[in-house]
Amino acid sequence: MKALLVDDEKPARDELKFILEEIGVDIVGEADNFKSAVKAAQLKEPDVIFLDIELGGENGFDILENLRKKRITSDVVFVTAYSNYAVKAFEVNAKDYVLKPFSPDRIKFTIEKLNSKLKEKNKKLDIYKITVTNNGRIYLIDIRDAYYFYANGRNIFVKTADNEYMVENTLKELEDRFYGLNYMRTHKSYLVNIDKVNEVIPWFNGTYMLKFKDISDEVPVSRNYAKKFKDEVLK
Template sequence: MLNVLIVDDEKYIRNELRYFLEKHEDINICGECSEGEEAMELVKELNPHIVFLDIELQDMNGLLVARKILDDVNPPYIVFATAYDDYALQGFEIDAVDYIVKPFIEERIEKTLDRLRNRIELKEVDGRKTKDKDNIKLNKLCLTKNNKLYLVDIWEIKFIQSQNNEIIVHTKRGTYGCNYTLKELEDRFKENNLIRTHKSYIVNIDFIDEIIPWFNYTYKIKLKGEETEIPVSRNYLKKFKRRLSI
């Protein structure tokens, strides 16, 4: 059973979303609220698996609420539900799982739920419990290709890329899909040789061939056997230089 928290300042919107979600036997609406501050408290109290979150709340911006929720240990999945589709890019930049636009379309919500179920199922296959703070540490990652699951050793991964709202994992054996966010991967493998260099990239240090100085004191990275040049943005520059003793 997946516990869902609905956050929207319009009651009729909450009721509409509840109506669509309660059609699914594996969905339990564990709570709802209209304000950001209350939402953050309910997340701590109820431990939902998923939060459907409006962006334009009366007391604060939903993007800020999401950032604070995602800063917690083992946070819930965030799905933005809003009338403003121009927020989509910002939503995915902070690792929201999905973004649905009002007025809601039932088929679109079902697609979102399928994505969430797949994400949670893959977590369990990969040896992780969604609400267990003491997650089992594995040096393998469960990836997808042609509707099949593959366990790939971490040392085989060259780099991970976020492209068109999908996560692509480039390995020595080829490319795979992945149902984790970059934030989840960054946190999980921070003790391995995978390092975040950009909002769209994670790189395996072992495959770095060249580090090329770029404008504004940033860098570009060339990997062994890869033509793609991967940026090191200013937001990740300090950590990157410290990790590589530059």
């Protein structure tokens, strides 16, 4: 699970970061104000945003409203020293409301709850079938036959052994939907079916290049994703 931390107090971010990393959460970014929070959410596409409510004159609810207008669908957990915002937090569909100072057990409970909801959501879907288009025609493909998904501008495509199709979903939505399957984000523009990879080539500055069975395409593993890739795939 990837998390973005938004709090104007660095000690609070550091404490939360330590707790989350101890339970295996990948911290993909930090922000201390409205502008940097929205930018980080757009660039990093976190699964969850831990969002403070009072940020030095700015407001966490305003940040959430802006994120939703930009169609950023990350789950939001409010973290605050104040209990009086709880009702409003759940009215705007926050996934949880955690009071400071942080308790490791309380944070672990939140992460377990988020993971459980994601798994339950996927059980209700036929996660192996996805609707795609090509030249105006609609097809259903099995994602186990896909090699990778990639972004080209605003469009998302999927590569199979014999063709390439356009997909309506964002990479973030696909990543969430494939949770628990052997798919991994290797770059901000690529989501890869690890089962189709047959060669990992060390590249520059700790990055990698991936080659696949049966097709000649190569896909990068960028620096932002290299550590997770190494820990989970090259272990």
